[in-house]
Amino acid sequence: MSTLKRYSSLLCTAILIVLLLAACGSNTNNSSEAANASATANPAQTAESAQATAAQTAGTGETRSFTDAKDRQIEIPAEPQRIVYIGSDPGDLLALDVKPAGASLSVIGTQVAYPDLLKGIEDVGYPPSLEKIVALNPDLILYNDWDDSAIESVSAIAPTVVISEGGTFERLRQIADALGKQELAEQKITEYETKAAAVKDQLKLDLGTGDTATIYLQLGKTLYVMGHQGISVSLYDMLGFKPSAKVQELMDKDERFAEISAEVLADYAGDEVFVLGDETAETTAAMQELTEGPIWKTIPAVKNGHVYVTDSKWNFDDLITRTRLLEELPVLMAKQ
Numbered sequence: 236m237s238t239l240k241r242y243s244s245l246l247c248t249a250i251l252i253v254l255l256l257a258a259c260g261s262n263t264n265n266s267s268e269a270a271n272a273s274a275t276a277n278p279a280q281t282a283e284s285a286q287a288t289a290a291q292t293a294g295t296g297e298t299r300s301f302t303d304a305k306d307r308q309i310e311i312p313a314e315p316q317r318i319v320y321i322g323s324d325p326g327d328l329l330a331l332d333v334k335p336a337g338a339s340l341s342v343i344g345t346q347v348a349y350p351d352l353l354k355g356i357e358d359v360g361y362p363p364s365l366e367k368i369v370a371l372n373p374d375l376i377l378y379n380d381w382d383d384s385a386i387e388s389v390s391a392i393a394p395t396v397v398i399s400e401g402g403t404f405e406r407l408r409q410i411a412d413a414l415g416k417q418e419l420a421e422q423k424i425t426e427y428e429t430k431a432a433a434v435k436d437q438l439k440l441d442l443g444t445g446d447t448a449t450i451y452l453q454l455g456k457t458l459y460v461m462g463h464q465g466i467s468v469s470l471y472d473m474l475g476f477k478p479s480a481k482v483q484e485l486m487d488k489d490e491r492f493a494e495i496s497a498e499v500l501a502d503y504a505g506d507e508v509f510v511l512g513d514e515t516a517e518t519t520a521a522m523q524e525l526t527e528g529p530i531w532k533t534i535p536a537v538k539n540g541h542v543y544v545t546d547s548k549w550n551f552d553d554l555i556t557r558t559r560l561l562e563e564l565p566v567l568m569a570k571q
Contacts, residue, residue: 326553
């Protein structure tokens with residue numbers, strides 16, 4: 236994922252997220268201020284208070300038993316109303332037409348391909364602030380962060396469902412199960428697959444068994460090569476490219492990315508090369524130095540004009556990003 240952190244999370248998937256919809260009215264504001272003050276003095280006591288408040292305000296008040304990705308059996312609201320999402324792919328939740336109350340947007344808020352969909356969502360920071368989560372009075376927390384150290388703490392605030400760090404569809408289906416939106420999830424997946432097939436046909440890719448693609452990510456002065464994570468999921472799983480031999484080695488070791496030096500970048504290069512970076516001055520300068528260097532010019536994909544440079548915002552694999560990427564790919568791959 237579009238930030239070093241996200242790429243220690245997206246890259247290791249994730250960074251984080253906890254979405255928060257600011258409450259309205261002076262009574263809510265006063266209770267939020269009280270919650271913040273109390274949380275600073277006694278987080279455990281405040282968490283108990285938050286659970287009680289959430290129980291009183293949750294939808295119908297009905298609950299059901301649910302088993303999450305860590306085989307934890309918990310009681311969750313049958314109709315959750317105020318959801319906090321902790322993870323690096325809020326697009327999974329938004330794809331199901333659900334806007335959470337809060338998310339850790341401080342890292343990825345300006346890095347994703349769907350900033351228009353984040354309006355009205357509060358940032359609870361990363362690592363997520365327990366005090367800010369408490370102030371939201373969530374009735375359900377969805378936890379999809381690579382760092383599971385905070386699971387116990389947030390579980391004291393509200394019922395917490397841990398989502399596995401599997402592929403796009405796996406995550407989406409788990410979230411849908413927790414929210415009772417299984418039918419909608421299957422509909423969204425079918426819609427995506429239909430659009431993806433049309434784009435693949437539009438690109439007229441005639442891929443043989445040996446056609447490979449490699450994704451490099453430049454963040455500041457640091458260069459990464461991506462495994463099966465972010466945009467590579469679309470390139471490998473949707474378009475049908477294969478990872479190069481060296482990238483396959485990363486994937487075989489379940490490494491989602493690797494930091495590399497410019498000296499070895501040619502070792503990872505496939506028949507098609509995608510280079511991602513943000514718009515910071517440091518990244519721009521590093522990418523220019525990389526692509527004007529002598530090693531870069533030895534790569535066959537460079538010589539053959541099969542290099543595509545684009546924004547790191549595409550290096551996420553939630554369904555929202557992957558769907559919007561379908562519109563970007565024909566434009567991007569036409570620039571050879």
